[in-house]
Amino acid sequence: MPHTASCRWRAFAMSEELPPIPLAPDDFWAALGNVRRRRVILIVDESDDWLHLKEVSQRVAAYETHLEVDEVDETQWRSVYSSLVNHCMRLSDADLVNYWHEGRDVASVSRTEPVAKWIRAVHAACELDDHYPIPNSETREGGI
Numbered sequence: 001m002p003h004t005a006s007c008r009w010r011a012f013a014m015s016e017e018l019p020p021i022p023l024a025p026d027d028f029w030a031a032l033g034n035v036r037r038r039r040v041i042l043i044v045d046e047s048d049d050w051l052h053l054k055e056v057s058q059r060v061a062a063y064e065t066h067l068e069v070d071e072v073d074e075t076q077w078r079s080v081y082s083s084l085v086n087h088c089m090r091l092s093d094a095d096l097v098n099y100w101h102e103g104r105d106v107a108s109v110s111r112t113e114p115v116a117k118w119i120r121a122v123h124a125a126c127e128l129d130d131h132y133p134i135p136n137s138e139t140r141e142g143g144i
Contacts, residue, residue: 018114018117018118018121019113019114019117019118020114021114021115021118022110022111022114022115023094023096023111023115027094028115030094031090031091031094031096032115032119034087036060036080036083036084036087037087037090037091038119039059039060039063040056040060040084040087040088040091040097040106041091041096041097041112041115041116041119042116042119042120043056043059043060044056044097044106044107044108044112045108045112045113045116047107047108049107050100050105050106050107051105051106051107052103052104052105053081053084053085053088053104053105053106054077054081054104056084056088056106057077057078057080057081057084058072058077058080060080060084061076061077061079061080064076064080085101085104088106089101095109095111096109096111096112096115097109097112
């Protein structure tokens with residue numbers, strides 16, 4: 001069986017334990033079709049407070065470069081930062097995060113947690129792991 005079919009069936013088998021997704025299917029895939037947007041959802045889901053976009057950018061850059069957050073240099077996080085401005089606006093438009101453009105701060109909303117659970121579940125269900133680990137909220141694996 002192809003890996004994609006295996007992933008699809010394993011994710012389907014797990015779906016009964018997952019919360020409903022508070023979006024239409026096309027809106028869900030459009031909002032989460034970019035790995036950086038998925039990372040923002042997961043990072044924001046792990047925090048109870050507003051996060052400055054610089055901190056989020058540093059954490060995304062750490063994933064992408066396979067470094068610890070404190071090892072990410074300014075060039076690396078600034079490259080991510082500029083794209084996250086647009087990604088956060090798109091996530092905010094989908095009501096998946098609260099993004100304050102003037103302050104460059106981002107926070108979770110009621111839709112953040114269920115969507116983050118689905119991102120983690122799909123990643124866990126897929127047999128082929130990409131080179132970007134997804135954290136588990138209980139173990140905080142993956143550097144978030």
